[in-house]
Amino acid sequence: MPAFPIAKLVGIVVKQMGKPLANFAKERAKSNHFFRTYICMPPAQFYHWCEVRMKMYVMNIGRTGENSTIPKLNEQAAIELGSSLLGEGVIFAIAVGALAYEYGRQKSNEKSKEKAEQDFLTDLEAKVNELVITNERLETKMRELTRLVHYYDYAKLNKIKNTKKVSEIQSEFTSVWCY
Incomplete structure (x- = not known):
């Protein structure tokens, strides 16, 4: 019988946990000026700028050092993109936290096994x-x-x-x- 794909299940759970947060961020950005202006929109505008620059570089446009201006996203698109980025960031943070927790747990188990083996060897030597x-x-x-x-x-x-x-x-x- 094949093993249960727990890793896939954990990935799906983490994504599903991030979706409500992204929706909350969208709603919060629409209603709160501070959240919209300082938390959601700056990462979205930066991501848009990087994406357009990379596309221009790949298509060999603007490589000569011309400082072409990249138009900013409109407010609605920036809010959508920013909240999506925030949701993905939260999903990533949850996944990193789960990995860190699992790593710590494994390390703790390994240390306890090593201590038990060391105690056994010490008793045997005595x-x-x-x-x-x-x-x-x-x-x-x-x-x-x-x-x-x-x-x-x-x-x-x-x-x-x-x-x-x-x-x-x-x-x-x-x-x-x-x-």
């Missing part, structure tokens, strides 16, 4: 060190017990009782074995 120390202790006790067994056998065979009593050897044996 356990290995503990096992090494325990192993060294046991090897030391084994050598001591081997020495005591050989000494006990030697004392028994040769009946050497003057250097150490058998009871002392047995007490050493039990003290080493029971830690």
Whole structure:
């Protein structure tokens, strides 16, 4: 079964969220002089100027440095274009915000995974060190017990009782074995 195209769905949702904002901007530009004059129309006039200059450059008109004047858009067209630009800008801002949020979330998940792995490795290293120390202790006790067994056998065979009593050897044996 193919994967659900979540990216397309998110794109459609973002566009649909931007349309009401563009319509709001159009209505606001019609009723509010400040919004129309300072927010909607300047980006529209600049976009129109850039578009016409680019078309003139592509058609090889006005390349010689002649400063031909480009007529400004009428107020209604500027309001339409400005509100469309504003709507597209909002859509772009929402998309960038969603991407930034997702990037931060992924980074956070990655950091938590790395921390969990690092904690696991640290715990594993501590356990290995503990096992090494325990192993060294046991090897030391084994050598001591081997020495005591050989000494006990030697004392028994040769009946050497003057250097150490058998009871002392047995007490050493039990003290080493029971830690």
